[in-house]
Amino acid sequence: MTENFAKSxxxxxxxxxxxxxxxxxxxxxxxxxxxxxxxxxxxxxNSGENxxxxxxxxxxxxYALKDRNMKYVLITNNDIKFxxxxxxxxxxxxxxxxxxxxxxxxxxxxxxxxxxxKISMFLGGTIxxxxxxxxxxxxxxxxxxxxxxxxxxxxxxxxxxxxxxxEYIAYYEDADYCLRAKDLGYKLKICEDITIRHFHSAxxxxxxxxxxxxxxxxxIIFAKKNYKFPKSMIFIxxxxxxxxxxxxxxxxxxxxxxxxxxxC
Numbered sequence: 001m002t003e004n005f006a007k008s009x010x011x012x013x014x015x016x017x018x019x020x021x022x023x024x025x026x027x028x029x030x031x032x033x034x035x036x037x038x039x040x041x042x043x044x045x046n047s048g049e050n051x052x053x054x055x056x057x058x059x060x061x062x063y064a065l066k067d068r069n070m071k072y073v074l075i076t077n078n079d080i081k082f083x084x085x086x087x088x089x090x091x092x093x094x095x096x097x098x099x100x101x102x103x104x105x106x107x108x109x110x111x112x113x114x115x116x117x118k119i120s121m122f123l124g125g126t127i128x129x130x131x132x133x134x135x136x137x138x139x140x141x142x143x144x145x146x147x148x149x150x151x152x153x154x155x156x157x158x159x160x161x162x163x164x165x166x167e168y169i170a171y172y173e174d175a176d177y178c179l180r181a182k183d184l185g186y187k188l189k190i191c192e193d194i195t196i197r198h199f200h201s202a203x204x205x206x207x208x209x210x211x212x213x214x215x216x217x218x219x220i221i222f223a224k225k226n227y228k229f230p231k232s233m234i235f236i237x238x239x240x241x242x243x244x245x246x247x248x249x250x251x252x253x254x255x256x257x258x259x260x261x262x263x264c
Contacts, residue, residue: 116143124239220261
């Protein structure tokens with residue numbers, strides 16, 4: 001999947017001005033990346049350990065920031081499809097003080113996966129905005145954060161806000177980053193003329209228990225980091241109640257996540 005994704009990136013319009021960085025978090029797969037023949041256009045960073053999605057992003061972003069000619073970064077999952085004009089469309093936007101994101105569709109469909117997300121205090125978690133809405137019927141609604149599946153971030157914002165919080169591993173790192181950016185006065189924007197298709201949870205679909213553990217853990221970490229009492233307590237209590245109901249088949253993973261979230 002990652003090799004095919006890299007090949008698709010090399011077909012982007014304007015590739016002469018783009019540098020591609022692939023972060024490999026699996027030491028067991030180093031040998032596969034060593035056989036890639038993409039030349040200098042694709043830089044592979046082998047992290048040496050599984051740093052999670054947030055930690056992997058940080059490896060790539062840290063590398064990008066060392067290039068003084070870098071003006072924008074596009075962070076993205078490897079399990080997406082996009083149009084060749086993707087970068088050109090982002091560059092046409094006025095994004096000096098704004099993080100941009102596309103409309104995310106479900107795999108091979110015209111059904112929306114999300115147009116950003118909302119943070120619900122009384123559900124103790126996040127909600128995908130416009131989930132399952134057919135694209136022709138889409139109306140952009142208010143959102144609190146953009147999906148970490150893809151964000152287009154100007155250099156000045158990245159330097160100001162900093163890297164992602166690697167403690168999350170995966171899930172909630174995008175909401176956390178967007179809240180930090182908004183606290184500094186930056187804006188978020190869904191670009192209605194840019195769409196991508198996302199396979200969704202390609203890396204965790206074979207380990208649902210681990211995903212449930214991360215969601216339980218990270219919702220609590222997120223509340224403790226971003227809200228003061230009593231909001232943090234309301235969020236955590238509702239997260240635990242909702243999570244228990246949703247994870248009756250995965251209680252071992254769920255309770256492990258809750259315990260770690262409370263102790264972090």
